[in-house]
């Protein structure tokens with residue numbers, strides 16, 4: 001009996017130690033995102049770094065994103081430099097983490113999100129490399145029929 005209690009206590013201590021070392025892993029399970037990009041796309045990599053820092057686990061495919069975009073049902077005019085898949089949604093282009101997290105919590109009936117083109121000032125297209133410039137852009141919710149709603153505007 002005594003020994004069993006000691007084991008439980010030890011196990012508890014081990015768990016607390018693990019939580020202290022890996023708070024991320026314990027707080028919220030990191031979600032796996034797969035990203036398709038061209039091998040030399042630098043702004044894609046900048047975006048991936050941002051998403052990883054936000055806690056997403058990212059698997060990168062360096063095969064370009066044309067195929068996965070088409071298979072996801074994203075209209076080509078909404079296209080950008082990289083396409084990601086997460087939790088059954090497609091994320092096209094330089095979509096901010098904030099809207100990805102909102103999508104994952106609201107779970108709308110939709111294909112996913114897109115920031116068409118590569119607007120200056122969007123995550124991965126921002127900072128000193130772009131003279132700290134930014135242009136206004138919108139994050140679009142892509143509906144199942146390919147139509148869009150403005151999900152978030154950035155001015």
Ligand SMILES: [Cu+2]
Nearest residue numbers: 043044081118
């Ligand atoms: Cu880009």
